[in-house]
Amino acid sequence: MLSIDPRTGGSRGPAATEATAADVDTAVRAAHATRTALADHRARAELLRAAAASLEKDGAEIIAAADAETALGHVRLTGELARTCHQLRTFADLAESGRHLEVIIDHADPDARPAPRPDLRRCKVPLGVVAVFAASNFPLAFSVPGGDTASALAAGCPVVVKAHPDHPRTGVLCARALRTAAAQAGLPGDVTAVVHGLEAGVALVRHPLTAAVGFTGSVRGGRALFDIASARPRPIPFHGELGSLNPVVVTARAAATRAAEIGTGLAAAYTQGLGQFCVKPGLVLLPAGADGDAVVAAAVTARVPSGPLLDPRMREAFLAGTRARAALPGVEEVLAAGAAGAADAPLSVRPGILSVPAGRLAVGEVHRALLDECFGPVTVLVRYGCEAERDAVLGTLTGSLTATVHFAADERDAAAADLVARLTQLAGRVVVDGWPTGVTVAPAMHHGGPYPASTSTSTSVGATATERWLRPVCYQNTPQELLPAELRDGNPLGVPRTVDGVYVLPAPC
């Protein structure tokens, strides 16, 4: 795997070797063999905290490598490293708390109706080796040491990551940090492994000991791997985050009262990280007429950054995608996207905004391209004449990670509630009077949405992300000595449990 400079397209030489099917087999078997060692919640927590510390220790080197391979810049990557370490520590806390075990205990009840009840004790157990596919656009937070890896380890699952070809050297450095952390936590180094190469990824999904997959990437690549996972003799869960349009609705009253603020906010949102976020607002339903025009004017005149995209192939796709969309009948290029070569970054691009009357989207298939995600700094304004026309467009959209609405300050009526309900149907996160970029790591976060945003109902961010790597098991009439510790009387591990219908928090230690 060559390490490529996205600013120039030049190669910095080989950074990693593509794994063969035999290499993948070795890695998965070695990871599988660490399951027993990982069964100890406290060792897992220690591993996750050591991983955060190890990444911080190597931070300067990792950030330099990631910037050289992604051109995302030191400020952004410093923030991303902090977020990555925060995720690791959050999942360490979760692993230690035992909340993810979702313990339910129903004591025996010989008088229960309609039938006597045996002693039943349920907890969750790890699925086994988890395959993680690193994302191009988050070389740390959604890659080798990212949320999928952290949540899988917290759940007790060994992890084999398929590194992203856009940043192989970053992947190698992060893999080293994870192995160092395992040694510090007294765990085998093979609890995590990293493999490189397209074929290695396919072999990883096909491997009989791979128990689940976490993926962040394109619809085409993700769907191909989902199909492989589903067609296995033993199908496995495939938690994929694929593509997302992230529609935004600006109501007529919002445009009438907050045009400049919304336009400026939009310009910042669709160009943040050069539009290379899965939650970039890619479609904005904006009223036709003067109020909407004022929003457009503010968006067009806002200062937006030019810069290189993550890789030359993505740049070609962006330039071709914006050209093709701009050429559709009725589509206006209100801000022209294009190449913007600079001396130090000849592959730079500049952001763009397209605009189309909502009526055009109803006419035929040709304009459907406007409803497909176009990765990079471009957004499509859809100008609607009335609410019915606006809602008709919403009715044609597929699932997204987010859906956003901008209201006027006092717009809190039944029509507003109806619009929020419509957006709920489309997405896993509904944002009001803000922008979807920025995915907070918090217990209530949900980062997922109806297909193609996700291939499952799960989240890849937030505390509930561990649910993806666990399955419940119920023990019936099992003697105390033979039960997992979290299910024993007296609650020796101090985990929260629902006992005979009552949620019981552990006593503070």
Next chain:
Amino acid sequence: MLSIDPRTGGSRGPAATEATAADVDTAVRAAHATRTALADHRARAELLRAAAASLEKDGAEIIAAADAETALGHVRLTGELARTCHQLRTFADLAESGRHLEVIIDHADPDARPAPRPDLRRCKVPLGVVAVFAASNFPLAFSVPGGDTASALAAGCPVVVKAHPDHPRTGVLCARALRTAAAQAGLPGDVTAVVHGLEAGVALVRHPLTAAVGFTGSVRGGRALFDIASARPRPIPFHGELGSLNPVVVTARAAATRAAEIGTGLAAAYTQGLGQFCVKPGLVLLPAGADGDAVVAAAVTARVPSGPLLDPRMREAFLAGTRARAALPGVEEVLAAGAAGAADAPLSVRPGILSVPAGRLAVGEVHRALLDECFGPVTVLVRYGCEAERDAVLGTLTGSLTATVHFAADERDAAAADLVARLTQLAGRVVVDGWPTGVTVAPAMHHGGPYPASTSTSTSVGATATERWLRPVCYQNTPQELLPAELRDGNPLGVPRTVDGVYVLPAPC
């Protein structure tokens, strides 16, 4: 669809009409249109309770129809109806409690690290129309008014059931009871619908508005539908319960101390409901030698029932399956299964027990047939010489709903704990010193297991069964008036919530 008498194979005439693709389209669209009406938790609870009352009111007629179509007998079917109504009422309580919404609220925190936190409020929303496939062996509890239907309605999802061809008239009567209940609850009748016919089932899984599938049935049928669900342009969750061997291990010390009790218990367990339970113990690992022989002797001499299976096709499969297994080299027929025609039930069969040395299973592919589920009253004893041989057999098994172990009274050592851990890898429920038949409806129950027991990590019995039909949504910075009631300050619906990391029960009303 003809209603067939499984005792004689004779037809009682047509009971229902096969649905065309157009009929399925109509039913799914009509169900989809009821989603808003079903959004009211209290109306759903009322519907579920009215359904239980309606089924009880029509109980005599329903039980008579079910017995005529399944030959399961009045005692069993009376119990199954009670269980079905209990399930409906349990899910009514759940819908009313709001526990299934899994509300998490994180208030805004401008000082949060590494980034300020917006106000985030997460709950769960219904997926949409759920397709339910009725099971042959539970004409009530896992069919039209069964657990899949009850849990989906509790979650707020309209349901279209594909009735089982073994009991079409029972399905028609139950469909009528559900429509009556909807009217009583003030809900549209189309919140549930029932369709008949194989092609209708396929059309149901393919329908664009079908959002998820619940299935109980064979590996072949279930896998075919799983493949269709996964290959859709928009794949949908397929929660299938397919096939299960339900292994039982009898330790050497258990056989030495409890042979008669275990043998008698086994005879009752594998013949209960004529072996037509998904949790029938189909494989028993039993020590070689005199102690194990004593278990066999007790099982062989126990009195076991003969009777008709659920349908003539199943009878043929049972007779052919037991014949083929008995003909394998080294397999002994310690109790010969076979046809057992009686005057009033010429299609009856009698139970059987096969036995094979564990070493045979290691030799080659031909004996793999013994590790496939054979539906009906037959079980396979695998006689092992040592623990390593026993564990080698366990290592070759695929997933099951249950795994059972019989220990001696004081057998609580590390080897016993290791055996429980091995069984945990194989199944969704581990039973100690008992039998897996009998699936208690209780919060801690888990009815599911690694593939092919289930196609997902979900359960079809117990409170967590609703999770299958919901997806999370997070609302970011959303004004109070526009939030769903369960997320508003003051908790007007009184649902349990996790607020800023603390689980908060509603105040008692």
